Amino acid sequence: MPEQEHHWVMVIDLDRCNGCQACVVACHAENNVPTVGAEGVVHGRAMHWLHVERFWEGEYPDVKARFVPLMCQQCGHAPCEPVCPVFATYHNEVENINAQIYNRCIGTRYCANNCPYIARVFNWFDPEFPEPLNEQLNPDVTVRRRGIMEKCTFCIQRIRRAEENAAAEERPLNDGDVQPACAQSCPTEAITFGDLGDPESRVARLVRSGRSFRLLEELGTEPAVVYLKEGDVYVG
Amino acid sequence: MDETVVLMALFRDITPVPDMLDRLRDHGVGEQNMVVLSGIPYPTRILGRPMVWERLPLISLSGALVGLLIGLFLNIGTPLLYPVHVGGQPLIPIPPTLVLTYELTMMGLIVSTFLGVLWESTFPSFGPKYHHPAIADGRIGIVFRCLHSREAEIRALLEENGAEEVMMPEERVL
Amino acid sequence: MSVEAAPLAWPQEEAPQEKLMLDPRPPEEMNEMVLNAMKKTGWRYWTVVGGLALLVLIGLVGAWGYQILEGMGVAGIRRPVYWGVYITNFVFWIGISHSGTFVSAILRVFRAEFRRPFTRAAELMTSFALVVAGMYPLIHLGRTWRFYWMIPYPNQRQLWPNFHSPLEWDMLAIFTYLVGSTIYLYLPLIPDLAMARDRSTGWRRRLYRLLALGWRGTEAEWHHLKTAINIFAFAIIPVMFSVHTIVAWDFGMTMTPGWHSSIFGPYFVVGAIFSGVSAVVMVLVIVRKAMKLDYFLRPEHFDALGKIVLVFSFAWTYFFFADYLTEWYGGEAVSRELLTLQAHGPVAPLWYLMLITNIVIPWLTLWNRRVRTSPRLMFFITFSINVGMYIERYIIVAGNLTRNRLPFDWGVYNPSLVEILISIGSLSTFILLYALATRLLPLIPVWEVQEGQFAHSLRRIGRSLVPSITELD
Numbered sequence: 001m002p003e004q005e006h007h008w009v010m011v012i013d014l015d016r017c018n019g020c021q022a023c024v025v026a027c028h029a030e031n032n033v034p035t036v037g038a039e040g041v042v043h044g045r046a047m048h049w050l051h052v053e054r055f056w057e058g059e060y061p062d063v064k065a066r067f068v069p070l071m072c073q074q075c076g077h078a079p080c081e082p083v084c085p086v087f088a089t090y091h092n093e094v095e096n097i098n099a100q101i102y103n104r105c106i107g108t109r110y111c112a113n114n115c116p117y118i119a120r121v122f123n124w125f126d127p128e129f130p131e132p133l134n135e136q137l138n139p140d141v142t143v144r145r146r147g148i149m150e151k152c153t154f155c156i157q158r159i160r161r162a163e164e165n166a167a168a169e170e171r172p173l174n175d176g177d178v179q180p181a182c183a184q185s186c187p188t189e190a191i192t193f194g195d196l197g198d199p200e201s202r203v204a205r206l207v208r209s210g211r212s213f214r215l216l217e218e219l220g221t222e223p224a225v226v227y228l229k230e231g232d233v234y235v236g
Numbered sequence: 237m238d239e240t241v242v243l244m245a246l247f248r249d250i251t252p253v254p255d256m257l258d259r260l261r262d263h264g265v266g267e268q269n270m271v272v273l274s275g276i277p278y279p280t281r282i283l284g285r286p287m288v289w290e291r292l293p294l295i296s297l298s299g300a301l302v303g304l305l306i307g308l309f310l311n312i313g314t315p316l317l318y319p320v321h322v323g324g325q326p327l328i329p330i331p332p333t334l335v336l337t338y339e340l341t342m343m344g345l346i347v348s349t350f351l352g353v354l355w356e357s358t359f360p361s362f363g364p365k366y367h368h369p370a371i372a373d374g375r376i377g378i379v380f381r382c383l384h385s386r387e388a389e390i391r392a393l394l395e396e397n398g399a400e401e402v403m404m405p406e407e408r409v410l
Numbered sequence: 411m412s413v414e415a416a417p418l419a420w421p422q423e424e425a426p427q428e429k430l431m432l433d434p435r436p437p438e439e440m441n442e443m444v445l446n447a448m449k450k451t452g453w454r455y456w457t458v459v460g461g462l463a464l465l466v467l468i469g470l471v472g473a474w475g476y477q478i479l480e481g482m483g484v485a486g487i488r489r490p491v492y493w494g495v496y497i498t499n500f501v502f503w504i505g506i507s508h509s510g511t512f513v514s515a516i517l518r519v520f521r522a523e524f525r526r527p528f529t530r531a532a533e534l535m536t537s538f539a540l541v542v543a544g545m546y547p548l549i550h551l552g553r554t555w556r557f558y559w560m561i562p563y564p565n566q567r568q569l570w571p572n573f574h575s576p577l578e579w580d581m582l583a584i585f586t587y588l589v590g591s592t593i594y595l596y597l598p599l600i601p602d603l604a605m606a607r608d609r610s611t612g613w614r615r616r617l618y619r620l621l622a623l624g625w626r627g628t629e630a631e632w633h634h635l636k637t638a639i640n641i642f643a644f645a646i647i648p649v650m651f652s653v654h655t656i657v658a659w660d661f662g663m664t665m666t667p668g669w670h671s672s673i674f675g676p677y678f679v680v681g682a683i684f685s686g687v688s689a690v691v692m693v694l695v696i697v698r699k700a701m702k703l704d705y706f707l708r709p710e711h712f713d714a715l716g717k718i719v720l721v722f723s724f725a726w727t728y729f730f731f732a733d734y735l736t737e738w739y740g741g742e743a744v745s746r747e748l749l750t751l752q753a754h755g756p757v758a759p760l761w762y763l764m765l766i767t768n769i770v771i772p773w774l775t776l777w778n779r780r781v782r783t784s785p786r787l788m789f790f791i792t793f794s795i796n797v798g799m800y801i802e803r804y805i806i807v808a809g810n811l812t813r814n815r816l817p818f819d820w821g822v823y824n825p826s827l828v829e830i831l832i833s834i835g836s837l838s839t840f841i842l843l844y845a846l847a848t849r850l851l852p853l854i855p856v857w858e859v860q861e862g863q864f865a866h867s868l869r870r871i872g873r874s875l876v877p878s879i880t881e882l883d
Binding site for chain 3: 271272273274275276277278279280282283285288290292293296310311314315317318320322323325329332333335336338339340342343345346347349350352353354356357359360361362363365366367369371372373374410
């Protein structure tokens with residue numbers, strides 16, 4: 001069966017995000033992302049594939065918190081790809097995402113420097129999963145060793161599983177079959193995931209909604225993460 | 237057939253050397269039977285010797301061509317063998333191809349020039365050869381092979397004309 | 411008031427100017443001088459060598475080994491400053507490596523006669539600086555033990571390297587330059603090695619015999635050698651330009667603020683020659699004093715190099731300003747942030763120090779011939795220039811990475827002890843290699859000096875004796 005091309009897109013509704021960070025925790029759990037402890041975070045060694053950026057706006061008492069969940073934008077023209085000397089990161093033409101092959105990576109960190117979203121993280125040390133975290137390691141995802149670059153994969157293992165399930169049931173992949181960990185865990189349902197190639201998918205409709213924009217769009221990186229924003233929502 | 241003998245004449249100054257080479261030719265020493273040793277390079281035109289036909293530039297150019305082809309193979313051949321798409325760039329992008337092709341061309345040029353100069357000078361060759369340590373002290377040596385019968389007159393001629401010493405050189409293992 | 415005419419002083423027979431080494435000594439004496447300088451090793455020398463070896467052990471075996479075993483985390487680099495001191499050192503040493511080629515090849519191509527005694531000292535720097543620079547891409551790799559995956563060869567992983575990547579260009583360019591500059595060092599060395607072979611015994615004779623390849627000095631050998639040196643002098647110059655240009659493109663090809671600049675290629679090349687020639691001066695001052703080579707290395711050489719340094723200080727300033735003004739005038743918000751960081755932020759003291767060492771000091775001092783001919787002053791000036799050029803690379807590499815377009819991910823970078831130890835270790839590697847080479851290889855290209863002295867003469871023109879040059883070939 002020829003592989004069907006997809007154009008996976010994540011839509012994040014900033015008007016819905018309340019900065020609860022459930023997605024961050026879910027991402028760590030799903031993708032075997034190690035934690036580094038408070039000191040590691042202070043030293044800039046946090047490994048979050050997805051982090052919620054928080055910006056304060058205004059002066060007290062009229063203060064607003066803005067939350068922007070940020071992860072690898074899965075760029076169509078990804079700046080990280082051409083600079084890698086060993087093809088550890090490249091454009092997956094079938095899923096239309098930016099793939100990261102851990103086994104090929106030699107750790108030049110060039111991709112990380114060239115990422116305008118600073119979305120990539122590096123394994124500064126061998127990962128540690130102190131008790132009881134080791135009990136919940138996801139068997140579908142490799143644990144990366146030290147010296148390797150990694151980043152959000154759009155939960156490629158979940159995409160693959162959904163595709164396999166659909167193939168086993170001899171049906172096409174339906175909208176909503178694939179749900180990354182962050183989208184699944186979001187209590188306000190701010191994150192939607194789907195195939196932009198299907199014009200009737202939820203993400204396609206949201207992208208057309210008129211509220212959509214993409215981060216640093218002017219750089220021409222063609223991100224596959226679309227943000228929605230309209231109202232002057234007061235949060236916090 | 238007459239016996240031949242190898243002689244080495246050491247000069248302190250370059251001035252008499254070209255004349256002496258002429259006189260040696262007059263005395264029946266063939267061009268291929270004499271060689272000038274020196275501690276600093278004197279061009280053949282100063283010595284009045286036939287030009288050395290130089291194949292080195294040709295060797296260098298061929299090396300550069302090989303480098304160019306290797307560069308083109310790496311840039312154009314390998315992506316066709318194992319296509320991987322990156323960053324929305326074409327599989328065979330022209331501008332980066334120029335960079336690496338240039339670099340490998342220069343690599344070919346450099347390596348072949350080095351191998352060429354070794355080849356042309358038949359280096360390395362440590363075998364016994366006529367040599368004298370005084371050459372590096374600024375002496376200019378003419379090593380030549382002449383007929384045994386003419387040795388005496390040639391010796392006298394050279395010594396009269398500024399040769400410091402005329403001797404039977406030893407073949408030294410270099 | 412009567413005007414008393416000063417007695418007209420006719421210039422007397424001028425003493426031959428201190429130029430072009432116009433006081434030739436017998437070749438055998440010069441050979442002896444060079445060989446003796448090479449064979450003399452006192453307790454001071456061995457103390458220095460021992461100390462350096464210890465520093466190399468601590469830095470490259472100890473600190474680097476620790477980093478390999480523990481992970482890159484022992485370095486100070488962090489998100490978003492993924493490149494720090496290691497890449498700064500890399501660029502710095504690549505810059506130093508431009509010394510040899512510039513001083514030797516360009517001066518050779520233009521037949522600058524003053525070059526003769528110090529070409530080899532400069533060429534040695536090129537090769538050793540490249541060795542040190544070449545270690546850094548390995549040191550900075552997260553998985554150093556997989557470095558060979560960058561080398562293009564058919565492999566069982568069925569994957570060739572990515573030739574789109576500037577790092578791949580970098581690797582091949584540096585390798586080409588290392589091969590080229592080492593051969594370029596070696597070719598003119600052959601006649602001197604043969605000279606040393608004929609005058610030494612024991613292990614030295616065996617070593618020189620092997621390296622001299624059986625050189626005798628026949629016309630044909632000289633002819634081929636001269637042709638090859640000539641081809642090399644021309645070929646190595648574009649390679650030199652390409653190497654530092656490609657190093658600059660490592661930064662220029664990215665879309666990182668402060669890096670994405672089309673001027674980086676020539677800007678880096680000029681900076682590299684600036685620091686490289688300065689480093690040549692430093693090395694010459696040291697070897698001249700330590701090995702008592704006053705006969706060969708003279709004030710006229712420092713004078714000439716001082717002029718080159720001054721010209722490249724002008725050129726560097728020009729490129730620096732062109733880059734700065736462009737960022738200042740029309741840059742994005744993040745560019746303004748970077749410039750503010752340099753002017754008022756934590757790197758500001760370094761930035762101002764760089765302006766002083768790279769612009770103020772050379773401009774105020776090097777126009778003066780008396781300064782240029784003083785080895786001691788030249789040492790301090792060129793040392794400060796190299797400090798400044800190191801700072802320049804540090805600010806470009808590590809400074810610019812601390813700020814980026816999304817302000818949530820700004821960070822502060824401070825080098826860690828491991829990074830500092832490795833840096834000291836690599837500096838010691840360079841000095842150690844150089845110190846050993848000064849005792850193993852004839853540091854002065856004797857035959858070239860002798861060729862020069864044969865070609866140079868004093869010619870009487872009117873009432874003065876002027877140095878003149880005979881073009882032999």
